[in-house]
Amino acid sequence: MSSLTQQAAAHQAATVRRRWLLKAPALLTIILASVGPLSVMLVYSIMAKGSFGGVNLGQLSFDGWMNVFVERDPFDDTLVLADANLLILWRSIRLALITTIATLLVGFPTAYYIATRPEHIRSQWMLLITIPFWTNLLIRTFAIMGLLSNQGPINNFLIWIGVIDTPIQMLFTDGAVLLGLVYVYLPLMVLPIYSSLERMDFNLVEAGYDLYATRLKVLWHIVIPSCKPGIIAGSILVFIPAIGAYVTPRVLGGGKNMMMGNLIELQFGQGRNWPLGAALSICLLLIVTAALIFYIRASSAKDISHGH
Amino acid sequence: MRILWTTLAAGAFLAAASGVAIAEEPVLSLYNFGNYTSPELLEKFKKETGIAVTVTDYDSNDTALAKVRAGGSGFDMVVPGANFVPIWIAESLLLESRPDQMPNFKNVEENWVNVDWDPGRHYSVPWQWGMIGPVVATSFYKGDINTSAIWLDPPAELKGKINVAPEKNDVLYAAIKYMGGEWCTGDKELLKKVRDKLIEAKESWVSMDYGIEKMDSRDTLAQLYYNGAAYRARKVNADIKLGFPKEGYSLFMDSVAILADAPHPENAKAFLNFIMAPENAALISNFATYANGIKGSSAFMSEDLKSAPELNISSEHLAAAGWQQVCPTDVDELYTRIWTDLLK
DSSP states (O other): OHHHHHHHHHHHHHHHHHHHHHHHHHHHHHIIIIIHHHHHHHHHHTEEEOBTBSEEEEEEOOHHHHHHHEEEOTTTOOEEEOHHHHHHHHHHHHHHHHHHHHHHHHHHHHHHHHHTSOHHHHHHHHHHHHGGGGSOHHHHHHHHHHHHSTTSHHHHHHHHTTSOSSOOOOTTSHHHHHHHHHHHHHHHHHHHHHHHHHTSOTHHHHHHHHTTOOHHHHIIIIIHHHTHHHHHHHHHHHHHHHHTOOHHHHHHSTTTSOOHHHHHHHHHTTTOOHHHHHHHHHHHHHHHHHHHHHHHHHHHHHHHHTOO | OHHHHHHHHHHHHHHHHHHHHSOSOSEEEEEEETTOSOHHHHHHHHHHHOOEEEEEEESSHHHHHHHHHTSOOOOSEEOOBTTTHHHHHHTTOBOOOOGGGSGGGGGBOGGGTEETTEETOSSEEEEEEEEEEEEEETTTOOSOOSSTHHHHSOOTTTTTOEEEOOOHHHHHHHHHHHTTOOTTOOOHHHHHHHHHHHHHHHTTEEEOOSOTHHHHTTSOSEEEEEHHHHHHHHHHOTTEEEOOOTTOEEEEEEEEEEBTTOSOHHHHHHHHHHHTSHHHHHHHHHHHOOBOOBTTGGGGSOHHHHTOTTTSOOHHHHTTEEOOOOOOHHHHHHHHHHHHHHHO
């Protein structure tokens, strides 16, 4: 009897050991690639800043975190709201949201159009959607720069047909940044919506028409609900990189219309305030986490309602 | 069997011996500002010494400092600006390579030997020097361009068409002078005026970015930028002129130095000596179109460059020029705050 329990215990111990061994590669990857760097960021954010960049390790200071929200006026030493940081934070969230909505407005009809083509043509359309991915982001952004330039084709064309006589300033504006973001992230919206539309049962649409639903009603009550997971996934895929965008605002914003990514870079470069940079990075991470939690909630809620 | 062992042992001994003889692989890596290194110079260096140089770009002094400070950069040489050299030295990032004891050091112009940032040149060798000032497309604006008002109190013709180079010290130097102060001043009342002026002026700027090419395409009609770049812009559009602000403007000199953790310090020393030869220094200037500080190099420079008004500053204009000394830490911190306020 006792030997039996011993055997069972030994067997269980072996199973546990094997489980840990099997888990080890994943755990190691997570610790090295995710927990490690994040801890460095966290530690740096609560250290005093070094005078030429870097931090004074071991010298605890919460200035970095405080400076995200308030700062000491350099001239009279009073505490004031760090309105510039908050303004940039707000600009990032606003631009990322507008980008998400704009890509949805353009991306949904595109995906719908492709999903309703005959099967053999669909893959050709999808190929066209993915082709821009073959070119480096930086090069695509510089291409837009050329288009928007004062002597670029758009301005030249408008002058040639006589609509304007001096070039319109398009480059280095919020509009230019927005255009760049929408262009760059559009495929990330089209692909997930297309894949949920592809799985949709189009008999439902027919059934809707048979029951005298208008086109709008079919769209609203049948098409959109059945590709909701795709819409949510697309929105998250666009929103997350858009809020942390660096290259697009840097190239098309002319270094004047900063977003979070640029503000963080500034702190690690000319600003020489690494703790503030680390704290701002963590803030950005928290916003992204919030968006992801929203995504998980939204998609699991959908599973319950369709659970029957 | 014994023969095999003997051969192996001899081979190992030879390898060890030659390992001592060939100290370094014939390669070298230079970390420099973008569009600043003459490919012709590197080709010539390779032909003469067999050492192949690879170049990595940075956009600003701060970027370079941050990257190398982080450690493990793997670069051999860097080209910091005058006011940054003391920081590099204080942070023990540079090798005391004693260029002043190299054979070609005799070619360095006297006024570039005992410089504030590296007295007697124990660390660094002149690369190029110049000034920063307003670069204006004069067919769009006919007024006086020898003033910082071009970008601090811009005329209506230029509003919304101005680019300002995003270099903290260059911008602040000109702005402090414009508001009647001296460089390194800690006078908070004056600095507050400087900040307010900059923030007000920023409304009229279209960008704060690197790149004189935006003058070529007329995306900007005026810039606060460097004289060598102004020369290149004039080659594209003949109406582009460089101003020398009477209120004051700053000179700069970038110097090459070897990093303390350079993997190939001996090759780097050979490079420093190489670029102090007039015919080689001229190659640097011919490419990046700035003056170099090496005696006799103008004989090897292109005709155009020799007579360029952007590079040959008249004594009248030179009177308003000044250097950016390294400011005390508390003053520098104040300047950084003003700069961050401006960039936001």
